[in-house]
Amino acid sequence: MLFASLRTYARRYAAAVVAVVAAVALIVVTNALTSATKSGLFAGIDAPFRNAVGAVDFPSEEVTEKYVEKGGWALAASMQPVRTEKTMLGQEIMVGAVSTEKRWQWQELESGRFPTRAGEAVVDANAAKTNKVAIGDTLKVGTGKSAVETTVVGLVDAPSMWSAPVYVTWPEMQGWKNQYVQTVMTAGTGDEADNWMNTDDYLTELQTQLNKEVNVVAYMVLIFAFIALFVSVLVITNTFSILFAQRMRDFALLRAMGATKRQVLRSVRREALALGLLASLLGLVVGAVLGWGIVAVVRQLAETAPLGDVSLEWPWLLSAFVLGTLTTLVASWLPTRRLMRLSPLAALRPQEGFDVRGAGMFRLGLGGLATLAGVAIIFVAVGWDDAQTGMLIVLVGCGVTFIGVMLLGPALVPGLVRIAGSALARVAGSPAKLAAANAGRNPKRTAATAASLLVGVTLTTGVLTGMNTIRAATLDEMAKQHPIDIALQAESAPLADSVLGDSKAVPGVADAVAVPGALASVEADGKPVPVPVVAPPAGDIAMKDLTVKPGTMVVSPVAASTFVENSFEASGEKVELAVGGRKVTVTLDVREIDGAAQISAATLRELTADPQTYAVWVRADAGADPEDLAGALGVLAPDAELINGKAQRAWVELQLDVFTWAVIGLLAISVLIALAGIANTLGLSVLERGREHALLRALGLTKRQLRRTLAAEAVLLSAVAAVVGTALGVFFAWGGSEILIGDMLPDASFDPPVLQLIGVVVVAGVAGLVSCVVPSKRATRVSPAEGLALD
Numbered sequence: 001m002l003f004a005s006l007r008t009y010a011r012r013y014a015a016a017v018v019a020v021v022a023a024v025a026l027i028v029v030t031n032a033l034t035s036a037t038k039s040g041l042f043a044g045i046d047a048p049f050r051n052a053v054g055a056v057d058f059p060s061e062e063v064t065e066k067y068v069e070k071g072g073w074a075l076a077a078s079m080q081p082v083r084t085e086k087t088m089l090g091q092e093i094m095v096g097a098v099s100t101e102k103r104w105q106w107q108e109l110e111s112g113r114f115p116t117r118a119g120e121a122v123v124d125a126n127a128a129k130t131n132k133v134a135i136g137d138t139l140k141v142g143t144g145k146s147a148v149e150t151t152v153v154g155l156v157d158a159p160s161m162w163s164a165p166v167y168v169t170w171p172e173m174q175g176w177k178n179q180y181v182q183t184v185m186t187a188g189t190g191d192e193a194d195n196w197m198n199t200d201d202y203l204t205e206l207q208t209q210l211n212k213e214v215n216v217v218a219y220m221v222l223i224f225a226f227i228a229l230f231v232s233v234l235v236i237t238n239t240f241s242i243l244f245a246q247r248m249r250d251f252a253l254l255r256a257m258g259a260t261k262r263q264v265l266r267s268v269r270r271e272a273l274a275l276g277l278l279a280s281l282l283g284l285v286v287g288a289v290l291g292w293g294i295v296a297v298v299r300q301l302a303e304t305a306p307l308g309d310v311s312l313e314w315p316w317l318l319s320a321f322v323l324g325t326l327t328t329l330v331a332s333w334l335p336t337r338r339l340m341r342l343s344p345l346a347a348l349r350p351q352e353g354f355d356v357r358g359a360g361m362f363r364l365g366l367g368g369l370a371t372l373a374g375v376a377i378i379f380v381a382v383g384w385d386d387a388q389t390g391m392l393i394v395l396v397g398c399g400v401t402f403i404g405v406m407l408l409g410p411a412l413v414p415g416l417v418r419i420a421g422s423a424l425a426r427v428a429g430s431p432a433k434l435a436a437a438n439a440g441r442n443p444k445r446t447a448a449t450a451a452s453l454l455v456g457v458t459l460t461t462g463v464l465t466g467m468n469t470i471r472a473a474t475l476d477e478m479a480k481q482h483p484i485d486i487a488l489q490a491e492s493a494p495l496a497d498s499v500l501g502d503s504k505a506v507p508g509v510a511d512a513v514a515v516p517g518a519l520a521s522v523e524a525d526g527k528p529v530p531v532p533v534v535a536p537p538a539g540d541i542a543m544k545d546l547t548v549k550p551g552t553m554v555v556s557p558v559a560a561s562t563f564v565e566n567s568f569e570a571s572g573e574k575v576e577l578a579v580g581g582r583k584v585t586v587t588l589d590v591r592e593i594d595g596a597a598q599i600s601a602a603t604l605r606e607l608t609a610d611p612q613t614y615a616v617w618v619r620a621d622a623g624a625d626p627e628d629l630a631g632a633l634g635v636l637a638p639d640a641e642l643i644n645g646k647a648q649r650a651w652v653e654l655q656l657d658v659f660t661w662a663v664i665g666l667l668a669i670s671v672l673i674a675l676a677g678i679a680n681t682l683g684l685s686v687l688e689r690g691r692e693h694a695l696l697r698a699l700g701l702t703k704r705q706l707r708r709t710l711a712a713e714a715v716l717l718s719a720v721a722a723v724v725g726t727a728l729g730v731f732f733a734w735g736g737s738e739i740l741i742g743d744m745l746p747d748a749s750f751d752p753p754v755l756q757l758i759g760v761v762v763v764a765g766v767a768g769l770v771s772c773v774v775p776s777k778r779a780t781r782v783s784p785a786e787g788l789a790l791d
Contacts, residue, residue: 016328017279024283024324025290031316032291039309044159046203048075048106052185055202056195059184068170071187073104075162078179080142081641082166087634089131089165095141096164097173098122098156104185107167111135112154118171121150127165128155141168143491143641145530146175146562177561269332276328280321287320288312367407374401378735390739398732402458405728409447416720417446424712434696435712450721453764457725458732461760465733468753471656473741478652481592482645485620486633489595489641491532492519494612502636503616508624509633513537517596517614518607520577524563531563532596533577534615535604548600553577553586555597560590579607594643620646693779703780710776711769718768722761730757 049055052073056063064074076097082089098115099105105114110125112135121141123133133139137152150168158164173179186196197205251264292310377397384390405412421436488499495514503512517534536548548554553575560567563575571590576583577599584606586599595615604611616637620629626647634642693706701709730752737750 016275016331017282020276020279020324020328021283021286023327024280024320025287027316027320027323028284028287028312029291029294031312031320032288032295032310035311035313036295036309039311045161045207047108047159048073048104048162048183049185049199049203050106051103052187052199054186054196054198056184056186056197057182057202058195059181061181064181064184067184067186073099073101073185074170074181075183075185076170076173076179076181077164078173078176080176083140083634083638083642084131084133084137086638087131087631087642089133089139093166094164095173096162096167097170098167100169106162107156107158110155110157112152114154115169118169119148119150120153121166121168122154122156123152123167124163124165125155125157128152131165139166141166141172142176146177148172148175269329272328272332273325276325279328280324283324284317284321363407364411367404367409370400370404370407372404374398374404375731377401378731382735382738384739391736394732394735394739397735401732402728405454405724406447406451409451410443412724413447413450413717413720414443416724417716420716420720421712424716434709435716438709438713446717450717450724453718453721454725454728457722457760457764458729461726461729461757462733462736463729464756464760465730465752466737467656468756469733469737469741469749469751471653472751473749474652474656475649478649482594482648484594484617484643485646486618486626486630487595487643487645488616488618488633488637489532489534489643490517490519490614490637491639491641492530493639494614495616495637495640497613499616499637499640500613503618503633506629506632506636508621508629509618510621511619513617514613515615515617516601516604516611518579518604518611519614520579520607522563522575522577528578529563531559531577532614533599533604533607534596535601535611536598548598548603550600550602551586552589553597553599553603554589554591554593556593556595557590559597560588564588577607582607594645595641626650694783697783706780707776710779711772714768714772715765718764718771719761722764726757726761 056067059067059074064076068074074097078095079092080095082093082095098107098121100115100117102114107114107122109122112122115121121139123139128134133152135152135154138149139152140147140149142148148168150172156167183202185199254264255261291312295310374397377400378394381390381393381397384393418436421433425433425436488495488503494517500512500514503509515534515537517532520531520533521528522531523529533553557567560570564570564573567590570588573588574585575588576585584603586603599607618629618633620626624646626644630642630644630647697703697706733752734750
């Protein structure tokens with residue numbers, strides 16, 4: 001009987017199966033991606049520590065020197081400009097340390113040899129391939145007096161966690177002020193540091209920390225899985241309502257023949273259990289296939305992606321299976337209880353469905369209070385001082401607000417549908433009026449259907465709005481930090497006069513301008529430190545958002561570190577610039593900018609009577625490749641520093657694009673599930689209103705007009721859910737962005753993507769129209785005589 005029932009109502013169960021399969025599969029895919037990321041990160045994590053007895057995390061400079069002197073080794077790195085004899089490889093490239101001792105040479109040698117003395121370096125094999133660096137090439141690493149020239153003697157490979165494009169010897173790294181030491185490895189028992197740990201304990205703690213970081217990502221993705229499960233509950237509940245409306249006479253006949261309520265309930269719930277088990281098993285299979293497939297595709301598209309082997313873990317699989325099964329059982333519980341309230345005789349009488357009442361006053365009052373409370377919580381959170389606490393409060397406020405709107409649904413959604421139907425009736429005529437009336441006849445069913453789509457639209461519009469605001473704020477900040485596409489910056493001698501003309505002739509260059517400047521010096525520790533300064537010219541290529549006032553010098557923290565103690569807190573300090581016999585006192589304004597220090601034209605005239613070209617600023621064509629353009633321009637002035645602001649902006653924009661589409665992809669599954677709910681509700685409409693449709697046909701309504709009525713109903717439901725969801729999503733995104741962006745970028749403004757939001761509403765309406773195709777065909781197949789005979 002169980003399998004016969006499932007076969008009989010297989011089509012009706014299809015939407016529920018799809019919902020559960022999608023939710024379970026998303027959890028399994030999360031496990032696959034997380035395990036691949038873990039294995040990729042953990043691969044070779046112990047490589048630097050294979051010959052170490054212990055380690056010290058984040059050691060002080062004194063501790064580092066003591067351990068290195070005693071035969072230990074440091075995992076150190078520094079961001080430095082690196083160039084070959086012909087081209088600039090990058091302004092900020094991570095440079096690691098390589099040992100001349102065999103036991104600390106933890107990198108895997110691909111070709112050549114390891115350094116045996118200072119002045120020799122090794123390069124990561126992938127970085128060498130990308131930048132066309134070969135063994136025997138000479139690299140200039142660093143700037144000014146701290147720059148070193150080193151010869152490439154080998155190509156190496158290293159685990160992603162510890163890898164760097166370039167490795168120089170320890171003595172060469174000591175000349176740089178901004179080096180970063182993460183760990184010191186010791187050859188013996190440590191006694192100079194309180195946080196010394198033996199190697200095994202250190203690696204265990206390190207893996208635990210990495211595991212937590214990966215799990216944070218996994219838990220964020222799991223949020224979307226549980227959202228899909230929540231939407232699945234709504235869809236499955238509607239699915240069982242459809243089934244019970246169609247099978248009411250069957251259940252009543254069983255009751256009339258002596259079956260008890262418990263027996264009927266047991267049979268129905270066995271069906272739900274079987275459905276949940278089958279759908280969950282299918283979801284595990286689909287999720288496993290998708291997980292392995294996605295990891296394989298990512299590996300093909302990005303060879304350097306830190307993805308290892310997929311390892312499906314039984315806690316994840318078991319949790320996904322149990323959640324999928326329980327979701328189906330819970331979703332079937334309420335409709336069965338509602339069905340059993342009917343007596344056998346009542347169920348045998350002609351009915352147009354059941355429970356068509358709207359929401360009671362208590363529910364509406366509770367919904368109104370919850371909505372107002374949630375909105376108030378969000379406004380309170382926006383003014384919170386601590387960003388982390390404020391964000392948690394915003395999330396609570398969003399949840400309370402959404403629950404309030406859900407409680408108000410039976411009154412809110414039908415009311416909005418009637419209003420929208422009145423407007424649509426002016427264009428579509430009677431079908432729109434009938435559609436609005438039909439949607440309002442069963443308020444709870446209509447609200448439940450709209451709620452499933454409401455969840456997906458709210459999340460989608462919230463993420464789109466939040467990401468667009470973050471994107472705009474981030475790109476604006478990047479434009480301020482890297483306003484010039486590409487700059488050729490002289491360091492010790494002015495650029496040749498031909499560089500400007502040659503730059504303009506390079507394909508992909510829209511315009512270029514010569515920037516006057518001079519090589520000034522600043523007194524630091526009793527010694528003059530050379531400081532190239534330029535005076536930004538007016539024009540499109542110049543930095544519009546940065547006006548250098550007379551008597552002020554705008555300088556980056558890295559450049560300021562060469563002549564002040566604490567460059568990040570040096571704004572407001574006064575230094576004396578000298579060029580020849582002229583001296584000018586300027587006030588420092590330390591900002592994240594590219595290139596040389598900047599002064600006003602008036603200050604430059606005070607410093608020198610003969611300013612020369614110390615930089616060429618380039619504006620690139622919109623579609624120009626930043627790396628190719630940098631390579632072509634770098635040849636024009638090999639001794640100049642090449643600053644690629646366009647590449648910096650393009651990289652950040654790419655990360656934002658990837659993140660946005662990844663989140664939208666996760667949300668899409670919830671939206672698809674919700675659209676299945678729309679189709680289910682229209683199916684229920686066809687089943688419950690068969691006699692009504694037949695009567696309308698008998699009174700003269702054509703098949704085409706009936707299809708238009710059902711189409712109008714689907715569009716109205718989808719559009720109302722989309723509009724309400726968009727309003728909620730934008731409001732939630734405003735609250736979150738005020739906390740996150742307001743804390744990091746106070747000058748940023750809320751920026752909803754209007755066209756994308758309109759697109760969401762339009763797509764939802766079109767999707768609703770598509771979802772009505774099958775139910776409308778089913779409705780028009782029944783002749784008026786057959787429909788009027790239904791009871």
